[in-house]
Amino acid sequence: GAVVSQHPSWVICKSGTSVKIECRSLDFQATTMFWYRQFPKQSLMLMATSNEGSKATYEQGVEKDKFLINHASLTLSTLTVTSAHPEDSSFYICSAPRLAESYEQYFGPGTRLTVT
Amino acid sequence: LAKTTQPISMDSYEGQEVNITCSHNNIATNDYITWYQQFPSQGPRFIIQGYKTKVTNEVASLFIPADRKSSTLSLPRVSLSDTAVYYCLVGDYGNNRLAFGKGNQVVVIP
Numbered sequence: 001g002a003v004v005s006q007h008p009s010w011v012i013c014k015s016g017t018s019v020k021i022e023c024r025s026l027d028f029q030a031t032t033m034f035w036y037r038q039f040p041k042q043s044l045m046l047m048a049t050s051n052e053g054s055k056a057t058y059e060q061g062v063e064k065d066k067f068l069i070n071h072a073s074l075t076l077s078t079l080t081v082t083s084a085h086p087e088d089s090s091f092y093i094c095s096a097p098r099l100a101e102s103y104e105q106y107f108g109p110g111t112r113l114t115v116t
Numbered sequence: 117l118a119k120t121t122q123p124i125s126m127d128s129y130e131g132q133e134v135n136i137t138c139s140h141n142n143i144a145t146n147d148y149i150t151w152y153q154q155f156p157s158q159g160p161r162f163i164i165q166g167y168k169t170k171v172t173n174e175v176a177s178l179f180i181p182a183d184r185k186s187s188t189l190s191l192p193r194v195s196l197s198d199t200a201v202y203y204c205l206v207g208d209y210g211n212n213r214l215a216f217g218k219g220n221q222v223v224v225i226p
Contacts, residue, residue, distance in 0.1 A: 049212075049213060104165060
């Protein structure tokens with residue numbers, strides 16, 4: 001079946017540095033992908049919609065200059081956390097819809113980011 | 117997006133049927149009801165989706181009353197590996213932006 005992968009699965013970085021997280025759809029094309037953030041014991045929060053070939057759409061309250069999203073191909077979206085701070089430490093998850101208009105989405109395994 | 121309300125947590129014994137409820141009083145005509153399962157430190161996994169009445173697949177059943185203001189996910193004969201957070205979401209096909217509520221932590225006890 002369709003699979004979405006993420007890389008890396010975990011990363012530790014120092015405060016002030018930038019970290020890039022990749023999200024790939026392995027056997028299907030995804031013109032749209034989504035990025036979520038999840039803090040411990042909390043639900044997923046949608047951060048932004050990644051659109052292939054165009055700018056990402058950010059949810060209210062998400063800083064677009066801090067969380068850079070690039071969707072350069074039909075199978076790859078990247079999220080770059082710029083100038084990371086400890087409060088950015090979280091579990092970042094991407095997803096892609098199985099069909100262009102479907103509520104069924106495939107989620108990646110997530111990336112655990114720890115900023116020291 | 118319609119808001120959903122679920123119990124925070126529930127326990128069940130291994131081998132029993134578990135029924136997880138969800139309220140969505142403001143569901144719109146075009147909205148579908150979708151359930152996801154999430155294990156710790158993993159991305160959510162699609163379980164089932166329905167619009168009205170009853171839907172069944174290989175892992176669960178979804179019961180939706182006529183007014184569609186609530187739904188119940190039924191897991192038959194749960195095992196310890198079914199311990200997870202279960203999320204109920206409501207939205208239309210044209211809107212892929214998923215709004216997750218707080219979910220329901222289900223703990224299966226031996």
